[in-house]
Amino acid sequence: MKTVVLVGNPNVGKSALFYHLTRKYVTVSNYPGTTVEIFRGTANINGKVVEIVDTPGMYSLTPVTEEEAVTGRLLLETPPDLVIHIVDAKNLPRMLPLTLELLKSGFPVILVLNMMDEAEKLRVRILHKELSRRLGIPVLGAAFAEGRGIALLKKEINSMVCTRLGTEKKKRNRVSAFTGNSLENHREAGKILDGVFLKGTPDSLKGLEKLVLHPVGGLMSMALILYVGLYLIVGRFGAGYLVDVLEGTLFGQLLVPLMERWTDMYIPWLALRQLLAGDFGIMTLGLRYAFGIILPIVGTYFFVFAILEDSGYLPRLAFLADGWMEKVGLNGRAVIPLTLGFGCGTMAVLVTRTLESSRERIIVTFLLALAIPCSAQLGLIMAILASEPRYLFYWICIVGTVFLIMGALLNILLPGKRAPFFMELPPLRLPTIAAVTQKTLARMRWYFAEIIPVFILVSILLWLLGATGLLDVLSVKLTPVLQLMGLPPSLNMVFLYGFFRRDYGAAGLYDLYRSGTVSGGQLLVAAVVLTLFLPCLAQLAVMIRERGLAVSAVIVAAVAMIAVIAGIVINMLVSWPQL
Amino acid sequence: MKNMITLNQCKENTRGIIVEISSTDRRILGKMMSLGIIPGTTFLLLRRSSGVIVQIGYTKVALDTELAMLIRIKQTL
Numbered sequence: 001m002k003t004v005v006l007v008g009n010p011n012v013g014k015s016a017l018f019y020h021l022t023r024k025y026v027t028v029s030n031y032p033g034t035t036v037e038i039f040r041g042t043a044n045i046n047g048k049v050v051e052i053v054d055t056p057g058m059y060s061l062t063p064v065t066e067e068e069a070v071t072g073r074l075l076l077e078t079p080p081d082l083v084i085h086i087v088d089a090k091n092l093p094r095m096l097p098l099t100l101e102l103l104k105s106g107f108p109v110i111l112v113l114n115m116m117d118e119a120e121k122l123r124v125r126i127l128h129k130e131l132s133r134r135l136g137i138p139v140l141g142a143a144f145a146e147g148r149g150i151a152l153l154k155k156e157i158n159s160m161v162c163t164r165l166g167t168e169k170k171k172r173n174r175v176s177a178f179t180g181n182s183l184e185n186h187r188e189a190g191k192i193l194d195g196v197f198l199k200g201t202p203d204s205l206k207g208l209e210k211l212v213l214h215p216v217g218g219l220m221s222m223a224l225i226l227y228v229g230l231y232l233i234v235g236r237f238g239a240g241y242l243v244d245v246l247e248g249t250l251f252g253q254l255l256v257p258l259m260e261r262w263t264d265m266y267i268p269w270l271a272l273r274q275l276l277a278g279d280f281g282i283m284t285l286g287l288r289y290a291f292g293i294i295l296p297i298v299g300t301y302f303f304v305f306a307i308l309e310d311s312g313y314l315p316r317l318a319f320l321a322d323g324w325m326e327k328v329g330l331n332g333r334a335v336i337p338l339t340l341g342f343g344c345g346t347m348a349v350l351v352t353r354t355l356e357s358s359r360e361r362i363i364v365t366f367l368l369a370l371a372i373p374c375s376a377q378l379g380l381i382m383a384i385l386a387s388e389p390r391y392l393f394y395w396i397c398i399v400g401t402v403f404l405i406m407g408a409l410l411n412i413l414l415p416g417k418r419a420p421f422f423m424e425l426p427p428l429r430l431p432t433i434a435a436v437t438q439k440t441l442a443r444m445r446w447y448f449a450e451i452i453p454v455f456i457l458v459s460i461l462l463w464l465l466g467a468t469g470l471l472d473v474l475s476v477k478l479t480p481v482l483q484l485m486g487l488p489p490s491l492n493m494v495f496l497y498g499f500f501r502r503d504y505g506a507a508g509l510y511d512l513y514r515s516g517t518v519s520g521g522q523l524l525v526a527a528v529v530l531t532l533f534l535p536c537l538a539q540l541a542v543m544i545r546e547r548g549l550a551v552s553a554v555i556v557a558a559v560a561m562i563a564v565i566a567g568i569v570i571n572m573l574v575s576w577p578q579l
Numbered sequence: 580m581k582n583m584i585t586l587n588q589c590k591e592n593t594r595g596i597i598v599e600i601s602s603t604d605r606r607i608l609g610k611m612m613s614l615g616i617i618p619g620t621t622f623l624l625l626r627r628s629s630g631v632i633v634q635i636g637y638t639k640v641a642l643d644t645e646l647a648m649l650i651r652i653k654q655t656l
Contacts, residue, residue, distance in 0.1 A: 009613070059613030090637040094615040122637060182612055203637050205625050215628045319641040323629030331643065332630075420607065420646045421630065424614060425639040 001042070002161045003051045003078070007071055007102070008086035009095055010034075010057025011426050013114040016144040017086060018054035021045075021154075025442045026054055028435065029309035030426050036353040038074060045154050048162040053080070056353075060182055061101050075107070082108050082161050084153075089113035089141065090124050092197055097185035099135065104185075110138045110156055117143040118427065123200030131196045145432075209428050212313065218320045225313070229304040230342075231382065238300030239379030240386075247292030259283045271467065280462040286455035289507040290448070294376045298503070299444050301343050301375035306439040310431035314339065315423050322421045328407025329414065330355075331421035334364050341372035344447060345502070345539040348372070349546055356419040363410045365547050369535040370559045371403035376503030380510045381527045391524045398528050402566060450538055451501060458500045462493075485525050485567035486575060490517050494530070501536040521574030525567050532563035584654070587631055587647035589624045595652040596621050602649045614640045616650065 006014045010032030019025055022041030027034055039054040058068040061075070075083070083102055087095035092113065102109050113119070113126060132139040138156050142149025211217040256277070263277045277284045308314060314336055322332030333355055341348035345368050352361045352368075373381065385392040411418075465471040475492040482491055490512060498505025509526055512518050518526060534556060535543065543552040589595060597620050600611055611617070615635040626632040630643040642650075 060609055062609060091615075093636060094613065094638065097613075124637070182609060183617075186612060186617055199636075202623075203634060203639075204623065213626050213632065315641070319630060319632065322641075322643055326643075332641070421641070421643040422610060422614065422646055423641045425632065425641055 001049060001051045002082070003053060003080040004043075004082045004084060004157060004161060005053045005055060005075065005080040006084050006086060007055055007075070007098075008057060009059055009088070009091075009098070011424065012057070012086045012088045012095070013144045014057065014086050015039075015054055017084070017112070017114075017142075017150075017153075018052060020144060020147065020150050021052050025438060027439060027442065029306075029314075029439075030312040030429055030431075032057060032315070032354075032424055032426070034309070036070075036351055038070060045162065046158045048158060050157065050161060058098075060098060061105065062182070075105075079107070082110065082157065084110050084112055084157070086112045086114050088115050089119035089126060090115065090122055090200075092126065093189065093193055094186075096189035096193060097182060099137075100185045100188055101182070103135070103137070108137075108160060110140065110153070110160060111135065112149070112153060113139065113141045114144055114149075116141045116148065117146065119200075122203060125198040125200070127196045127198075131192070134192050134196065145435075209316075212316050212428075213319065215320075218316075222317065222320065225308070229308070230378070233304050234297060234300045234375060234379050235382035235386070238297045239383040242296030242300070243293055243379075243383065246296055247288065251288045251292040256284050256288065274466075275460065275463045278463065280459050280466065282456050282459040285462075286459040289504060290452060290455050293380065293507045293510060294451070294503045295444075295448070297376050297379035298344070298447055299440065301379070302440045302443045302447075303436065305340070305343050306436040306443075307431050308339075309439075310429065310435055312426045312428045315425045318421075318423055319425070326418060327411075328367070328404060329363050329411025329418050330360055330407070331418055333421060333423060334360060337364050338367065338372060341368045341374070342378060343375050343443075345369070345372065345374050345535055346450070346542050347443075349539060349542045352546065357416065359414050359416045360419060362414065362547065362551060363407060365543055365551075366410060366555050366558070367403060367407055369539065369543065369555050370406060370532055370562060371399050373399070373506075373531045374502050377506040377531060380503075380506040381531065384510055384513045384523060385527060388520075388523070391527075394524060395527050395531075398566065398570065399531055402532060402562065406562065451503070454501055454537065455504065458497065458504065461500075462496070481564065484571070485529060485564070486571035487522055487526055487529075487567075488518065491526060494526070495533065498530055498533055499537070501538070502530075502533075503536070505530050505533070521571070524574060525571050528570055529563050529567040532559065532566055534560055534563075583651055585648050586624070586633065586642070586650040586652050587627065587644050589627070589631075589652060589654060591624055591627050593654055594621060594623050595654045598651045598653050600650055607646070607649070611646075611650075614638065616640070621655070622652075 006017055008014055011030065015026045015028045015035050018039065018041065021043040024041040026039045035054060035056045041052050043050050043052045055071040055074060056068065058071045061072050085099050085102055099109060099111050113128065128139040128141055140149055140153055140156060142153065212221045259277045263273045267273045274281060276282055318332035318335040321335045325331055325334055336354065337348045337351040340351055348368050349365055352364045355361050355364060381395065382392065385395055475489060478492045478495060479489045482489060494505050494508035494512065497508045509530060513523060540552065583598060597616060597618050599618050600608060602608060615638050620635055623634040624631060625634055625639065630641060631647045632639055632641050
């Protein structure tokens with residue numbers, strides 16, 4: 001099968017084109033570095049089946065970040081039959097040098113000028129026929145977000161890949177060709193564009209953008225976004241209202257009693273009955289937690305986050321936060337994996353690839369494992385502590401302090417210094433309902449494909465442990481640790497769940513809170529310890545893959561220790577009568 | 580040279596020309612180049628706080644002070 005690789009600077013629309021060609025959805029956002037992996041799919045190009053490869057963005061064939069290197073390696077190791085170089089039309093002057101690099105390395109290239117709609121609004125004119133003549137390759141205008149230019153591109157792909165035979169595959173220059181003089185390419189690009197790229201109206205800061213980038217206005221808009229997005233939508237609506245309806249009414253009053261009655265009637269074996277509908281039953285615990293509690297919270301968070309991503313707000317937040325991140329040895333770029341971590345830590349560890357140095361990747365991985373609760377935890381903790389607003393405030397302060405202290409400590413301990421911060425700020429765009437819905441659903445599908453098997457497995461495991469009496473042994477072992485933190489033994493289970501999945505542990509705590517088993521200061525201690533406590537199994541697996549076993553083991557040991565110490569200290573504080 | 584300052588010393592809403600980038604780090608040079616920060620290019624400084632935001636062509640680039648200090652510029656207005 002012929003292979004077509006999509007390349008280009010970060011945030012020019014490669015993934016959007018990938019979707020149009022293959023109908024396979026990969027996350028599309030409005031910030032550089034959304035795609036950190038290579039995705040493959042097949043497309044039917046006017047009757048011919050062709051493999052399409054989506055790549056992480058790159059600025060040049062000589063890479064700086066890990067995600068960029070991925071694309072360079074791919075192009076070298078398996079030279080494709082065609083490279084589609086996608087550029088942001090209005091920024092053609094600084095993107096064309098990559099086209100020249102690709103051409104000089106011997107790849108057959110189609111140049112696609114994407115986001116023509118935005119260029120037109122700015123009255124930028126590009127004479128693409130002349131450009132095509134000067135470059136000697138096809139040049140097409142497009143606006144993938146509105147589906148413009150796709151049909152023409154398909155035709156062009158077809159004539160480039162399907163009609164010409166393999167003989168056209170030129171001998172390529174070797175790796176060294178990749179390091180060609182880029183300043184020279186820039187000069188050359190300038191010459192080629194002379195009289196072809198006509199500038200329009202100049203761009204500057206406007207209304208809303210002025211506000212979000214203002215030192216004070218920026219903080220205020222961030223606070224507003226946190227309040228509306230996290231507290232109102234995820235906390236009150238998702239974790240409050242939706243969980244009440246789904247878990248309380250649908251599962252609690254309808255499905256669970258029904259299951260219990262049904263198994264009582266039809267299943268004569270006690271053991272099997274318990275596996276399905278007992279205390280840790282697949283139906284009564286696993287699916288109830290997954291669909292009743294976690295689904296509404298994670299779903300609302302992904303929705304809010306999708307809006308933020310598509311609006312282009314995150315790179316601006318990165319700029320505002322850069323000064324702060326310096327204190328923990330990071331730069332503003334780290335804001336993106338960290339905010340994604342509030343959705344799902346597993347996803348976020350993967351996105352640390354957009355960071356430049358391994359030092360920063362280790363710090364972020366550590367902080368994600370320790371002090372960033374995932375959305376399900378966050379939503380449930382908000383719901384639990386909402387009854388005691390001051391505890392919610394303490395919780396934020398404590399977790400925030402741990403974040404800062406440990407970040408600062410790592411900054412001192414790890415050799416090297418923070419990488420300089422630079423980032424392109426894409427235009428602020430109004431997110432479309434279709435794109436936001438599509439992304440939210442895609443992420444939820446991914447999330448649930450990941451957790452459902454684990455939930456069922458955990459139910460089976462707990463059931464086995466319970467049946468063999470091992471559960472009691474484990475509980476006895478955990479009880480003294482819990483006692484140190486002033487927590488009742490009933491929380492044993494919560495911590496056991498928490499080890500498998502963070503969201504699961506939080507759901508367990510929520511259950512206990514609802515039944516009135518834990519209260520007051522204990523809730524605060526439990527909430528803090530659960531937040532800090534070990535990352536879940538899925539996150540651990542990604543950590544090991546991305547950071548290696550040794551680093552992950554150290555992180556896990558440190559995180560467990562810090563969580564327990566924090567629990568003991570907070571318990572001492574809340575036990576003081578005056579608090 | 581007279582009139583020559585670094586980007587982080589530039590006032591908000593002023594224009595200038597990039598004169599040189601005082602670094603020998605190829606990674607930094609390459610990165611700046613790909614963002615359009617090349618000697619001879621004109622820019623508009625949009626924001627200066629803990630870092631700077633400059634408009635170069637149709638690109639807005641955020642840089643921290645450390646990087647901005649490497650960029651020597653001439654103010655035009």
